[in-house]
Amino acid sequence: MSLTLDQVRKVAQLARLELAEDDLARMQHQLSAILDYVAQLQQLDTEGVEPLAHPLPVQNVFRDDELAPSLPVDEALKNAPARSGDYFAVPAVFDTTGE
Amino acid sequence: MSLADKTAAELVALQAAGGASAAEVADAFLAAVRDREPKLRAFVSVDEAEVKRQAATVDAKRRAGQPLGRLAGVPVAVKDVLCTRGVRTTCSSKILDNFVPPYDAHVVERLKAEDAVILGKTNMDEFAMGSSTENSALQTTRNPWDTDRIPGGSSGGSAACVAGRQAPVSLGTDTGGSIRQPAALCGVVGVKPTYGRVSRYGLVAFASSLDQIGPFARDVTDAALLLEAVAGHDRRDSTSVDRPVPVYTRTVNDPVAGLRIGVPKEFFGEGLDPEVETAVRAALKEYEKRGATLVDVSLPHSPYALAAYYIVAPAEASSNLARFDGMHYGHRTKQKADLIGTYSKSRGEGFGKEVQRRIMIGTYVLSSGYKDAYYVKALKVRRLVKKDYDEAFERCDVVMGPTTPTAAFRIGEKSDDPLAMYLSDVYTVSCNLAGIPGMSIPCGFTAGGLPIGLQLLAPPFEEEKMFRIARMYESVTDWHTRRPGV
Known part of the structure; x- marks a missing residue:
């Protein structure tokens, strides 16, 4: 199964990865090879087989909703790339400059 | 014989008997690190002053007659994917180059509670994605048996430092073979516990339904000692299982009577190096001499396990690694951009090539229109792989085979061919898909040593x-x- 360059570009966009043009081309070649390899699964008849997402038969695990100490603000912000007072500083989420 | 040649169990006994202090033990291993590190590059960080401080604390507790844990004064190296409070944790990635966790992973808490001395953080394939440790963005770790060769991966640093006697024991993580494969290639013992046996709290997630933390050691007793120290329930990981942890070291010397060993033909097929096969067959013979019976078993879906793995693991990774967006911690691009552009540039700059490939594969197989054909199909095959093991274990106590198809390959040999690299995990991935425990132990050497x-x-x-x-x-x-010889 081979991917087109446009498909690779679209996946990179979905994955929020900015890649250089030559990286996209290399990725197109490598991803196609990997998808060719995993395509062998199509040979297997899995009709009626229940998908297994997790090796343990775990269900939801509940606990009481209790107050407990949490990370102090300063510690939580220590690794922040940018900070503004007691907050993480991030680029504007909504464009407020336009109409 | 230097203190650095002793096993963890020997070091515990020696210190309890007053034969050496934790400070002397720490100094011996720090000297071994200084001696071999220029050749091996197994560690991404070692803070000598901090190591000495921890050792002095253990000695002070002992002098004061306070009770000590079962790893008292034992240096332990920790893979740099496990969070250590106040100590940089990079996952060998540029995107976490400056990340200093505000908390300890559960296993690190456990090590501290048992009075171990954390020796340093070890190199790895970036975000544990790889089989050679060449995907580290920080440095190239070398195999102590031949420094032109890879130590295996992704826990290459943790394997190399134990083989090179820079640490008596270490912790790694295994998602598709990342403990067992480097253990095999470096000639040490490596254990991937049952999924849920060890809490993953504070482990930077790669593929959450496959990841498990486990020990490296020079012998089985030390591996048992380290696992019993870190295993057990932790409410902060809802998949960690609440059942008692046996004291493995108490029974480790008891042979299993009437042992039945399952030998799957699928593990001895095409691609297996003849020297590896000869050594493994000789090991099976040795078991027969000890009274074991070899049973032919079949794992008919195991040839498909690798393909299923390379869908499931990247799918989970693409979701887990979405958190690295340059907002709360980690690398943020210096380029001017809007919010989405900042995410994309930060991730484009911060992630290495293999991590980007896996995120791309994962994103693709989960994307609308392809999810059923790839991801759901792989989960169905995963069920069949697990069923194979369930059926095999009805006829045997343990399944045995080679850990890897070949011995350690040369640095650079497979780094341009992702698929060739993936094939080095061909015998190890099915264990993670099925969630069962597995381990690798040394069973010989090639003619080349x-x-x-x-x-x-x-x-x-x-x-x-x-x-x-x-x-x-x-x-x-x-x-x-x-x-x-290193």
């Missing part, structure tokens, strides 16, 4: 028996006592 590993796979939560079976072989062989 490279270690070979024997893989043992056991039913869920049968680590206790698996260690006893491994020890049966180790107790009559001396592969594990050989040391590399």
Whole structure:
């Protein structure tokens, strides 16, 4: 199964990865090879087989909703790339400059 | 014999008997690190002053007559994917180059509670994605048996430092073979516990339904000692299982009577190096001499396990690694951009090539229109792989085969061919898909002097028996006592 360059570009966009043009081309070649390899699964008849997402038969695990100490603000912000007072500083989420 | 040549169990006994202090032990291993590190590059960080401070604390507790934990004064190296409070944790990635966790992983808390001395953080394939540790963005780790060769991966630093006697024991993580494969290639013992046996709290997630933390050691007893220290329930990981942890070291020397070893033909097919096969077959013979019966079993879906793995693991990774967006911690681009552009540039700059490839594959197989054909199909195959093991274990106590198809390959040999690299995990991935425990123990050397590993796979939560079976072989062989020339 081979991917087109446009498909690779679209996946990179979905994955929020900015890649250089030559990286996209290399990725197109490598991803196609990997998808060719995993395509062998199509040979297997899995009709009626229940998908297994997790090796343990775990269900939801509940606990009481209790107050407990949490990370102090300063510690939580220590690794922040940018900070503004007691907050993480991030680029504007909504464009407020336009109409 | 230097203190750095002793095993963890020997170091515990020696210190308890007053034969050495924790400070002397720490100094011996720090000297070994200084001596071999220019050749091996196994560690991404070692803080000598901090190591000495921890050792002094253990000595002070001992002098004051306070009770001490079961790893008192034992240096332990920790893979740099496990969070250490106040100590940089990079996952060998540029995107976490400056990340200093505000908390300890559960296993690190456990090590501290048992009075171990954390020696340093070890190099790895970036975000544990790889089989050679060449995907580290920080440095290239080398195999102590031949420094032109890779140590295996992704826990290459943790394997190399134990083989190179820079640390008596270490912790790694295994998502598709990342403990067992480097253990085999470096000639040490490596254990991937049952999924849920060890809490993953504070482990930077790669593929959450496959990841498990486990020990590296020079012998089975030390691996058992380290696992019993870190295993157990933790409410902060809802998949960690609430059942008692056996004291593995108490029974490790008891042979298993009437042992039945399952030998799957699928593990001895095309692609297996003849020297590896010869060593593994000889190990099986040794078990027969000790009274074991070899049983032919079949794992008919195991040839498909690698393909299923390379869908499931990247799918989970693409979701887990979405958190690295340059907002709360980690690398943020210096380029001017809007919010989405900042995410994309930060991730484009911060992630290495293999991590980007896996995120791309994962994103693709989960994307609308392809999810059923790839991801759901792989989960169905995963069910069949697990069923194969369930059926095999009805007829045997343990499944055995080679850990890897070949001995350690040369640095650079496979780094341009992702698929060739993936094939080095061909015998190890099915264990993670099924969630069962597995381990690799030394079982010989190639003519060129490279270690070979024997893989043992056991039913869920049968680590206790698996260690006893491994020890049966180790107790009559001396592969594990050989040391590399480095």
